[in-house]
């Protein structure tokens with residue numbers, strides 16, 4: 340049993356975030372399956388890859404909580420949302436999920452700062468950076484999608 344080096348107040352949101360990362364993985368998995376059966380093989384591959392990344396994020400939280408003397412609790416994962424209407428809807432919703440996740444990470448970093456828990460603060464920084472990368476990547480895909488649909492519309496007129 341390790342000496343506990345995180346507060347009860349910190350352990351709770353860390354545990355919630357672990358489940359949230361598992362939820363993110365379910366969202367990617369479900370959207371990937373939707374993309375695959377709708378003939379969007381490239382997007383499906385992208386989403387499957389991200390599903391794996393989210394599972395790794397979940398495991399990072401689990402290890403961190405346990406390494407700091409807490410207890411990572413594996414909880415039920417909320418069901419993923421309904422299928423998107425089309426590719427644009429899929430990308431917009433994926434981006435919104437990531438933005439919501441970034442806000443959730445920010446709360447942990449903020450609490451770590453308040454508690455002067457520099458180990459968790461440092462751990463959280465990795466996720467802050469990761470979320471910037473993920474939001475940027477999906478924003479780029481969304482820009483490309485919007486450009487392509489605008490062009491298609493112009494060609495039709």
Ligand code: FEO
Nearest residue numbers: 363393396440473
């Ligand atoms: Fe691990 Fe993109 O949230």
